[in-house]
Amino acid sequence: xxxxxxxxxxxxxxxxxxxxxxxxxxxxxxxxxxxxxxxxxxxxxxxxxxxxxxxxxxxxxxxxxxxxxxxxxxxxxxxxxxxxxxxxxxxxxxxxxxxxxxxxxxxxxxxxxxxxxxxxxxxxxxxxxxxxxxxxxxxxxxxxxxxxxxxxxxxxxxxxxxxxxxxxxxxxxxxxxxxxxxxxxxxxxxxxxxxxxxxxxxxxxxxxxxxxxxxxxxxxxxxxxxxxxxxxxxxxxxxxxxxxxxxxxxxxxxxxxxxxxxxxxxxxxxxxxxxxxxxxxxxxxxxxxxxxxxxxxxxxxxxxxxxxxxxxxxxxxxxxxxxxxxxxxxxxxxxxxxxxxxxxxxxxxxxxxxxxxxxxxxxxxxxxxxxxxxxxxxxxxxxxxxxxxxxxxxxxxxxxxxxxxxxxxxxxxxxxxxxxxxxxxxxxxxxxxxxxxxxxxxxxxxxxxxxxxxxxxxxxxxxxxxxxxxxxxxxxxxxxxxxxxxxxxxxxxxxxxxxxxxxxxxxxxxxxxxxxxxxxxxxxxxxxxxxxxxxxxxxxxxxxxxxxxx
Amino acid sequence: xxxxxxxxxxxxxxxxxxxxxxxxxxxxxxxxxxxxxxxxxxxxxxxxxxxxxxxxxxxxxxxxxxxxxxxxxxxxxxxxxxxxxxxxxxxxxxxxxxxxxxxxxxxxxxxxxxxxxxxxxxxxxxxxxxxxxxxxxxxxxxxxxxxxxxxxxxxxxxxxxxxxxxxxxxxxxxxxxxxxxxxxxxxxxxxxxxxxxxxxxxxxxxx
Numbered sequence: 033x034x035x036x037x038x039x040x041x042x043x044x045x046x047x048x049x050x051x052x053x054x055x056x057x058x059x060x061x062x063x064x065x066x067x068x069x070x071x072x073x074x075x076x077x078x079x080x081x082x083x084x085x086x087x088x089x090x091x092x093x094x095x096x097x098x099x100x101x102x103x104x105x106x107x108x109x110x111x112x113x114x115x116x117x118x119x120x121x122x123x124x125x126x127x128x129x130x131x132x133x134x135x136x137x138x139x140x141x142x143x144x145x146x147x148x149x150x151x152x153x154x155x156x157x158x159x160x161x162x163x164x165x166x167x168x169x170x171x172x173x174x175x176x177x178x179x180x181x182x183x184x185x186x187x188x189x190x191x192x193x194x195x196x197x198x199x200x201x202x203x204x205x206x207x208x209x210x211x212x213x214x215x216x217x218x219x220x221x222x223x224x225x226x227x228x229x230x231x232x233x234x235x236x237x238x239x240x241x242x243x244x245x246x247x248x249x250x251x252x253x254x255x256x257x258x259x260x261x262x263x264x265x266x267x268x269x270x271x272x273x274x275x276x277x278x279x280x281x282x283x284x285x286x287x288x289x290x291x292x293x294x295x296x297x298x299x300x301x302x303x304x305x306x307x308x309x310x311x312x313x314x315x316x317x318x319x320x321x322x323x324x325x326x327x328x329x330x331x332x333x334x335x336x337x338x339x340x341x342x343x344x345x346x347x348x349x350x351x352x353x354x355x356x357x358x359x360x361x362x363x364x365x366x367x368x369x370x371x372x373x374x375x376x377x378x379x380x381x382x383x384x385x386x387x388x389x390x391x392x393x394x395x396x397x398x399x400x401x402x403x404x405x406x407x408x409x410x411x412x413x414x415x416x417x418x419x420x421x422x423x424x425x426x427x428x429x430x431x432x433x434x435x436x437x438x439x440x441x442x443x444x445x446x447x448x449x450x451x452x453x454x455x456x457x458x459x460x461x462x463x464x465x466x467x468x469x470x471x472x473x474x475x476x477x478x479x480x481x482x483x484x485x486x487x488x489x490x491x492x493x494x495x496x497x498x499x500x501x502x503x504x505x506x507x508x509x510x511x512x513x514x515x516x517x518x519x520x521x522x523x524x525x526x527x528x529x530x531x532x533x534x535x536x537x538x539x540x541x542x543x544x545x546x547x548x549x550x551x552x553x554x555x556x557x558x559x560x561x562x563x564x565x566x567x568x569x570x571x572x573x574x575x576x577x578x579x580x581x582x
Numbered sequence: 583x584x585x586x587x588x589x590x591x592x593x594x595x596x597x598x599x600x601x602x603x604x605x606x607x608x609x610x611x612x613x614x615x616x617x618x619x620x621x622x623x624x625x626x627x628x629x630x631x632x633x634x635x636x637x638x639x640x641x642x643x644x645x646x647x648x649x650x651x652x653x654x655x656x657x658x659x660x661x662x663x664x665x666x667x668x669x670x671x672x673x674x675x676x677x678x679x680x681x682x683x684x685x686x687x688x689x690x691x692x693x694x695x696x697x698x699x700x701x702x703x704x705x706x707x708x709x710x711x712x713x714x715x716x717x718x719x720x721x722x723x724x725x726x727x728x729x730x731x732x733x734x735x736x737x738x739x740x741x742x743x744x745x746x747x748x749x750x751x752x753x754x755x756x757x758x759x760x761x762x763x764x765x766x767x768x769x770x771x772x773x774x775x776x777x778x779x780x781x782x783x784x785x786x787x788x789x
Binding site for chain 1: 606
């Protein structure tokens with residue numbers, strides 16, 4: 033152990049014995065190096081476990097096309113927040129669609145229901161505006177609209193973004209229409225000009241008879257939709273020429289392009305607010321609502337024997353300018369026996385348009401019309417529009433003219449017709465011309481010419497001049513005679529005046545005359561009584577008057 | 583090949599790494615210190631094989647997440663998806679950047695795998711005491727010791743890109759978890775290579 037005591041001096045090159053011996057260091061146990069792979073393994077295992085638990089479910093989405101979708105890149109988003117990522121993209125086995133698998137974050141699993149909708153957000157430019165511009169830079173992504181429902185893992189993607197996402201507050205309704213018109217998904221629904229909702233979509237009913245239109249009305253406007261609300265198409269431009277001039281009414285440009293719907297509740301009726309998914313009827317126009325309100329209809333047939341060019345089905349039937357009904361059918365009939373062409377026009381009257389005043393019950397509408405026909409109700413064609421030559425049917429009360437009935441095979445009651453005013457005028461003019469034609473104008477002319485010639489000969493006769501002169505002399509003599517007569521009358525008039533002066537009301541002569549006349553009257557009465565007495569009892573002259581004892 | 587039949591270790595002698603004094607060790611195992619400068623002395627690196635195994639194992643463990651997880655995300659104009667090492671190489675190749683793709687492939691895949699495979703083979707050969715092609719194995723060890731550091735090129739590139747490319751919406755580079763694991767792979771293989779005592783190879787030559 034001497035080397036240990038003096039190691040430096042013991043060093044002798046080449047001498048193995050002189051090489052100093054190393055000192056023993058205390059051992060520190062097993063190598064700590066094994067902690068390194070252990071730590072790495074723990075960290076790796078922890079990361080692996082974390083990413084395993086962070087793995088969400090895989091969903092399969094089916095799209096018609098795969099534009100812009102890239103495996104491993106395209107994100108699935110909800111409200112612009114990433115909730116998943118596309119893993120693979122492939123073609124469906126039937127080659128009709130594209131199948132996209134995406135992994136959704138586990139915290140979103142509960143929202144993967146059969147009601148959830150997926151669609152690809154791309155830049156879109158349409159009538160409803162521009163959307164998805166951000167995807168020009170960021171690339172397309174898949175948007176999700178979750179909705180409560182049954183859990184699902186396979187979805188059919190939408191081709192166009194839904195108009196209303198399920199989180200939008202509001203209600204959807206179903207409208208039944210006979211025709212879709214110019215409506216499209218996204219067509220606005222307006223209430224008094226304010227846009228309150230949109231059209232979601234439409235489908236044809238199974239029998240192909242009607243169109244079911246789904247609409248969505250946002251809160252708080254849903255309270256405007258009552259159970260008795262009426263919806264109508266409000267598309268197009270309304271151009272009318274009235275007494276005030278030209279009136280052009282257009283809805284908003286969007287409504288012109290996309291069509292639109294309007295609705296309102298009948299005024300004065302307070303119906304409860306309509307429930308979600310309530311069903312309404314969609315009317316073709318605002319006027320159609322009023323038409324539909326007239327449930328009571330009576331049909332009449334009118335027979336015209338003149339041209340009905342310009343009369344169309346739906347043309348109004350008016351009574352003194354107020355619409356009472358419409359033309360329902362126009363046909364042509366030939367009477368079998370005389371081959372006389374007749375045009376039966378079937379009209380529908382809406383008696384509910386006719387207000388009846390008075391307390392008395394007048395009976396049915398048919399009864400009223402029958403009574404009106406008895407009072408001379410007639411129908412005639414009138415020109416409604418001079419420019420287009422549109423005709424309408426005018427009902428008038430023409431008491432003078434006799435009702436003309438045509439015997440037809442129809443089982444409908446008939447309203448007699450009058451020719452049009454122009455036709456009537458034409459008829460009258462024709463009759464006048466016929467009369468004139470019968471008048472012997474030429475003969476009258478010849479006679480008149482002869483008479484005038486004779487007259488001329490007479491006037492030119494020299495005897496006439498002498499006669500005229502003699503007549504002048506005679507007139508002078510008559511004048512003299514009259515003057516003399518007048519002078520002779522004056523004294524006579526004075527005498528008469530004097531005599532009548534004594535006959536004034538207060539003159540003594542008149543009073544006396546009155547008195548005398550009274551006496552004469554009394555005497556006359558006495559004489560009549562006497563005559564009666566003698567008539568009944570001739571013996572009373574001798575035996576005196578008998579007492580009346582009965 | 584003929585090797586010298588004797589070695590210092592057979593005589594219990596070694597050289598202090600610090601003061602270069604020749605020191606005799608009575609027993610091959612155990613921890614000793616230099617009697618001159620008190621530095622650690624040992625015939626061979628203590629637990630060299632064990633430590634190298636541990637580090638190689640670490641590298642192998644870390645190599646799995648390094649390849650599974652993305653190493654970085656390049657976001658250009660809002661677009662971009664995380665890239666793993668392999669997908670990055672595929673993208674580079676797809677874009678026609680063949681030289682860079684080959685460089686990245688060599689640095690990120692070939693070199694680490696080569697290092698791990700070679701080190702494992704050397705460890706196995708040392709433990710089995712193979713005397714086969716000792717010189718070639720020694721050269722192989724030195725080769726991987728030299729090229730090992732070049733695997734860090736990927737890690738350095740990611741670090742520089744993350745620091746430089748901060749252009750907001752135009753372009754951003756975000757490092758991924760895989761980058762950290764890849765750095766761990768490179769570091770642990772480097773440490774494994776340095777902890778491997780080359781002299782162990784030659785011990786078998788003197789038996």
